[in-house]
Amino acid sequence: MLDSLYREHNNWLKSWIGRRLGCPEQASDLAQETFVRILTQQRQVQPHTPRAYLSTIARGLMIDLFRRKSLEQAYLDSLQQLPETTAISPEDHHLIIEALMHIDQMLDQLGERSRQIFLMAQLDGLSHAEISRRIGVSVNTVRKHYIRALTHCLLLMDDSHETDC
Template identity: 40%
Template sequence: MNLACNTEKTTMLERLYREHYAWLYVWLCNRLQQNSHVEDVLQDTFVKLLKSNLVEQIQHPKSYLAQTASRIIIDQARRKYIEQAYLDYLATHQQDSDCNTPENILCAIELLERLASMLEGLDAQVRQIFLLRYLDELTQLQIAARLNLSRGTVQRALIHAIQHCDAIIREQ
């Protein structure tokens, strides 16, 4: 039975690919400036579809493919921004060159990317308080003074942010 389901999923995915590849390619070309980037997003879109268990449930393929591709573009832009910010930080702070191996940089960028996606669902002020506490290592009193808030407000925001992150980790 599982083999039959996989065969049906593969057949549906092949059909989606044949029927909508050209349309999605043109759609992406109209939205992206680099054609080489179009191919990457196109491939990532169909790979994501392959990995999902939703192929059989797609009722509006063009809408679904466009939304999936858009999310991939946003994720790639966020990753590029995080990567550049980290590289700028390293250049500014002249960290120990032994720590700046490509592997360590990649791990740090992936960690920062994961943190950014976890914090995405938070209110801007709560996110700012969290980052000031755990990235800038400010105390709650320093954060309160900087943002003109009470210590209690800062403390509640930190609790909320930690609970939010914990809930996301537990879902994974």
């Protein structure tokens, strides 16, 4: 199944991705990653519309790529603000980007309000009362969403440490 899917649609998929990215090398990499995703799925799928199936998987991979690039650019922009004497090794740079991607994935699973409140508290250092005033909800609502977001992140962090062992 995968063999025929690859033979029949790989060139089309590379072209489809290439038109969206404008980079043949990245298109080739993402096309390969698309087939790797299919190969590593728990269940075998025989799509009735293979191109729609492949483009859906590839679209998700492109979103991940854009997200990673955006996070990396934000990180590089923040490094520009540091004194030049602060040097970060390539290994540390990679670890920081991976951590940012993990945080982004955790936050992406939260509802919009919980994510907003969590980020206002953690990044902006705002109190629950200040967040309440800014977004127009009660302090109890802010507290409830903050606790939900914090609990969610802590549980996911615990899960990821258990799988590392």
